[in-house]
Amino acid sequence: MRSMIVLLCGTLLGACTLVAAAASAPSSLPATSIYRIPPLTLMNQNGQTFTFASLAGKPRLLGMFYASCQMACPVEIETLKQVEHQVVKAGGQPIPVLLVTFDPAHDDLAALKKAAAQHHVSAPEFQLSRALSGDIGMLGGVLGVSWRPLPGGGFQHNVVVALLDRAGRIIATDPANGRADPAFVAAIVREERAAH
Amino acid sequence: MLRALMGLLLLAALMPRPAPADAAAPRFVTVPGGQLVSSLLDGTRTVTVQMAPFAMLEEPVTEAQFAAFLRAHPEWQRGHIAVLFAGPNYLASWLTPTDPGDAQAARRPVTDVSWFAARAYCDSLQAELPSWYQWEYAAAASSSNRDARANMARRNAILAALMHVTGQRPGLIGQRPANVYGLRDLNRLIWEWVSDYGAMFPDVNGDVGSAGSGSVLRLCGGAALAFRDPSDYALAERVAALSMLAPADSSPFVGFRCVRKPGDSP
Incomplete structure (x- = not known):
């Protein structure tokens, strides 16, 4: 992801302000893209690190x-x-899953x-990950996970899994509570086909 | 010499003017650890929490402090902020995206900010929003007692103060004495965002409903049971007010303050 630093200087006095455009949120992403949350760096079960926003480009399932x-x-x-x-039974291709620990x-x-x-489950198809830096609360907020x-010990929490389109917009959500909801499956198949 | 002085004066005149109301630097005070018997039940069980010490902002974040944050972080300004993080009411009453247009901005708590923006502000101080337990523990204290929640006169006064402000702009900070920790305006001025507000309202299955669903109101009888003392109306009202909000929502009565580990400077 390209990072951009802009130096804005006031006239005469040279009062300069550094504006670091958030490297992880390119302006090409739609306003409702979940990839616009402040930068988050993740590590998966294989020890590979990546930025959350680098996942834009493919539809995927996202949960915590x-x-x-x-x-x-x-x-x-x-x-x-x-x-x-x-999804496979319905003739679609499986889409990548990312779960982030809270x-x-x-x-x-x-x-x-x-x-x-x-x-x-194995990466990269099914990633279990933790944040190395950044605020996972922001991710929870946009997903509706609290x-x-x-x-x-333990947590009081809910479960929401979101189907993201390739730009990171939430297309559908599911409580992932034991039953593969046919409507959610159909939405994934549609989204996966549309992405080709 | 005179010319040099004139030059300096000209330069001074051209310098960017300070914000209309200068923001005081946010000040954290240390809250010692201790035991909290929460007013919120876990199902029907009383919850006792061992609180670690923490540092909390002495006062709610002011409009002037938030304006200073917005000047340094334009991505959180009205008009720039992604719709994911704030609805149309976000700072809607401000004169400009960085000016509250309020002569009392340095003493007025900022409200009309989303949970996301409040978090981002705290993050800019290397701090975070308090958890509900941290807020509850801090707010239990009066100016003379670390846990004054059972004091009925105080409880009624808090409720009366909240009723009085409903429908108006929040009052000014610092009109009342600080509590025993040195914290001000936790109870009577505004409601405050907490980090885990979305997980405060378990539904009947013990799962967590989604924030903003107002589930606590839909399940009114059940919600009343979820308080240790159902007659603490001011607290119930606070919890209900927060439960109505999704994290991107903002309300004229909801502001915030931040916490961090004790001992972090300044």
Whole structure:
């Protein structure tokens, strides 16, 4: 991603302001693109790092999770596998999945690797990732995912998986709660075909 | 000599003028750790939280402070901000994208800002929005007591103050004494964004509803049960007000302040 630094100088006194155009949000993205959130650098279960905005260009499924989650997150991951299976059955191509942990304090590389192995998912098709820098709260906000650490450990949270078009607009969302919703599957098939 | 002086005066006249109301530098005060028995229940269970110490902005962020942030971060100005992060009401009453047009801007809490913009402001101070528990713990204190929530006279006064401001522009900061931690205007002036407000309202299945759905109002009976003391109307009103908002929404009564680790300078 190209980074642009503009030097604006006031007349006479040379009062200069550095304006760093957000490298991760090229102005070509539509105003409703989720890739416009402030820069976020992620690392996947293979230890590969990438910026969130670099994922623009392909439709994908995006959600959040945390690795030590006992119930909702395993269901989320297994539901997404079912959804992809149904997409293929309907004649479409599987689309890439990115899940970002909201528990980066505990979900280190080893935890991501372990969760990926448990669910038999592999990058780059199915990435489990954690933020290395940036504010995952912004990502949660635009996705509609909220979480609150509980005093006894774990989180109170919801699950939303969004189908993004290649520009990062949210086309459809799904609670990923155990059932591959045919309408969500159909939306993925449509989006994946449109992207060709 | 005179010519040089004239030159200097000319230069001074051409210098960019300071903002109409100069923004005071935001000041953090340390809140010591301790135990909070939250007013929000987890289902039907009382939640007791061991709070680590934190540093919190002494006052809500002012219009002048937010204007200074907008001048340094134009991407958060009205007109520039992505629609994903703010609706049409965002700072809609401001005279210009960076000028609140308020002679009292240095003492008026900024409102009409989205949760995203509030977060971005805190991020610019290497800080963040407080969690609900941090806000609740700080706001429980009066000027003489670390937990004054059971004081009925205080509770009624808070409710009366909130009722009084409804429908008006928020009043000015600093009209009342600070609490025991040195924090001002947590309870009576405005409602404040918290980082995890979207996860404060579990629905009947124990899952978290989506922010802005007003689920706490739809499930009014259930919501009343979710408070440890259902007669604390001011608190219930605060929670209900936040629950009505999606993170891109803004309200004339919702402002914010920031927290960070204690000991970070200045």
